[in-house]
Amino acid sequence: MSAARRKRSGAPERVPVAKTYKLYVGGAFVRSESGQTSRQTDPEGRFVANVSKASRKDFRDAVRAARAAQGGWARKSAFNRSQILFRIAETLEDRRSLFEHTLVEQGGFAAAEAAAEVSSAVDRVFWYAGWADKFTQVLGNVNPVASPFFNFSMPEPMGVVVLLPSLRSPLVGLVSAILPAIVSGNTVVALVDGELLTPALDLGEAIATSDVPGGVVNILTGRHAELLPHAAAHMDVDAVGLWSADVGMRTALQTAAADNVKRVRVHDDPERAAWRDPAAESLYRIDEFVEIKTAWHPIGT
Amino acid sequence: MSYVLPPVPSVDQVAVEQRAAAFTKRSIKTSAKKAALAFTVRMIDLTTLEGADTPGKVLRLCRKAMRPALDPQVPSVAAVCVYPTMVGVALRELAGSGVKVASVATAFPSGQSFLDVRLDEVRRTVELGADEIDMVINRGAWLAGDVARVHDEIASIKQACGPAHLKVILETGELGTYDQVRKASQVAMDAGADFIKTSTGKVSPAATLPVTLVMLEAIRDHFHATGRVVGMKPAGGIRTAKQAWQYLVMVKETLGDAWLTPDRFRLGASSLLNDVLLQWERARTGHYESVRSLSDD
Known part of the structure; x- marks a missing residue:
């Protein structure tokens, strides 16, 4: 019933339930320990x-959850990991109207581009899910050695991986960072920054209902500049x-990461159309x- | 003359829980935090009570008890708490260190064995050289209403302890209500307990702030009535440094500074020490430490 019709019929005006x-x-949806929020605008x-x-302490909690789940x-x-990751693709496909709506209404995407973005995100998840039981064969090797040894x-997972994904591609950029990290058995803490934050947290809700164990994927929305030093120094x-061309951030990360010899992977952040390209x-x-x-x-012998 | 429980004030559940909740809303920072962390370590009874305990594991635990971290500013813990069969190993390792050896006797954790068997276990454990005995009360008798039997058993175990200190575990998670906890505290103190202790750690819920507050108030009232000092040991479920200092603040505000010493207050814990060490490193270096840099027992 539309609001106007309800008014005519004398029924009270409905108060909409807004989502925080x-x-x-760790598999749960939590407010920031700091109580801080940022405003998502259209x-x-x-x-x-x-x-x-997210604050420094939320980051600390997320690393703890990721470590426990790893x-x-x-x-x-x-094979089981691949099944679970396929399930993320299924859940995303099922919720595509939600994601498209958000991209259009909050991100200013044209309808066609929003549809392409969601399709590309689903396909990206699907593509990486397929690698779960194949990458060891391709990246692993039997080495010829000149002595009686086989x-x-x-390849083995590194452990807990912190991701600072694209600021430009709110959905595809994010899954393109998360999926290749978790497919091998890492757990991740994704620190999401940028103009449009809500699709990342909607993605969290999709992941939470895809049989992905709690703590495998943790998604924090916050400021990269604020969280990066803590991520880089966390032992x-x-x-x-x-994913950023910012030289200052790259340098700060690599300097602080040296303390416990973290692996640091830096990439440029291309335009969002390039993120959707299968070449990505x-x-x-x-x-x-x-x-x-x-x-x-x-x-x- | 058989023991009769003296009149014990009833516990206001709402007030106790609100008061206990107030301790969780304070924050300790910087230098006060560092002091609280060191203080917490000094109060710990570092515990391993598993069927899978081996002499090797107890040995590692003892070394950790004496020197928890490379940083010499981190003090030793108060005691190591092990099963009776491991007392010998612990004593050899801890000799001369000042870290005490506590042991759980009396058919821990259920207490469901014959009194003479339990008394024999206590005597033999003390003969081995244990400094402290952690006993469990007979919950079967308690819940059946046989208060006198519970009292008399504690009294005879106290006698069997000789020079060793006796901590009496009420296993509050099985007593049901705060009133029962308060009464059991009274009985244990009347029977000669040196410490009263919340839990074995094998039953959930184990130590909670409200239950500990009820026991601390019982200790306070007993002290005012008789002048006798009884110590307090919450145990089980205290896993983070933050929780630990909530207990410390509660002790200070209920019993005063006099009780803030390992002679009168202990924290029974195993994983707590690692969290304290993580926080210590964080305070010292400014970055978060990895659990993988600490031993897991």
Whole structure:
């Protein structure tokens, strides 16, 4: 019933229930420990929603959740991980109207571009999910050695990976950062910044209903400049991925990350159309967040 | 003459819970935080009570108890708490360190064995050299209403302890109400307990702030009535430094500074120490430390 008709019929005006966008940490939706929020506005600057703004302590909690979840996630069979990641694609497809609506209303996307963005995000998830039980064969190797050993190299997850994804591509840029990291058994803390934050937290809700164990993916909305120093210096973070051409940020990250020899992966942040291009998906994004373990097994003479 | 429980004031549940909740809303920062962390370490009974305990594990725990971190500013813990069969290992390792050896006797954690068996266990554990005995009360008798039996058993175990200090575990998670906790505290103190302790750690809920507050008030009233000092040991479920100093503040505000010493207050815990060490490193270096840099027992 439309508001106008309801008014005519004498029924009381309905009070809409507005959504507060909360952080996704350890499988739960939490407000920021700091109580801070940022305002999500539409392209005309009109208020749309309050979005929790993550603090240093929220980041600490998210790393703790990611660490706790990492062993169990990595121990799942590769096939099981791929099934779970496929499920994210299914859930995203199911919610495409929500994402399209948000991209159009809050992000100022044209309808066709919003549809392309969501399709591309679903396809991206699907593509990486398929790699779960295949990347070890491609990135691993049997090495020819001149002694009586069977020598082979295997990729293994690094552990807890912090991601500072694209500021330009609110959905595809985010899944393109998260998926290649978790497919190998890492757990991630994604620090999402930019003009449009709500799709990231909607993605968290899709992931939460996709059988992904709590803590495998943690999504915090906040300011990169504020959170990066803590991410770079945290001793329980194994790797950091940054998508930004900002030289100051890159330098700060690499300097602070040296303390516990974190792996640092920096990339440029292309225009959002380029993010949707299939050329943006690559096995080497998976390779970035694995360590290679080489074993020498005696085979006799 | 059989023991009769003296009149014990009833507990106002709402007031106790509100008062306890107030302790969770304070924040401690910078230098006060560092002092609180060191203070917490000094109060810890570092505990391992698993079927899978081995001499090797107890040995590692003892070394950690004596020197929890590389930083010499981190003090030793108060005591190591182990099963009776591990007392010998702990004593050898801790000799001369000032860290005490506590042991759980009396058919821990259920207490469901014959009195003579439990008394024998206590005597043998003390003979081995344990400084402190953590006993469990007979909850079967307590819940059946046999208060005198509970009292007399504690009294005879106190006697069997000889020079060793006796901590009496009420297992508050099985007592049901704050009134029962208050009464059981009274009985344990009347029977000669040196410490009263909330829980074995094997039953949930274990230590909570409200239950500890009820017990602290019982200790305070007992002290005013008799002049006898009884210590307090919350145990089980205290895993973070933040929780630990909530207990410390509560002790200070209920019993005063006199109780803020390892002779009168202990925290029974295992994973708490690691969290304290993580916070310590954070305070010292300014960045978050990794759990992987600490031993996991």
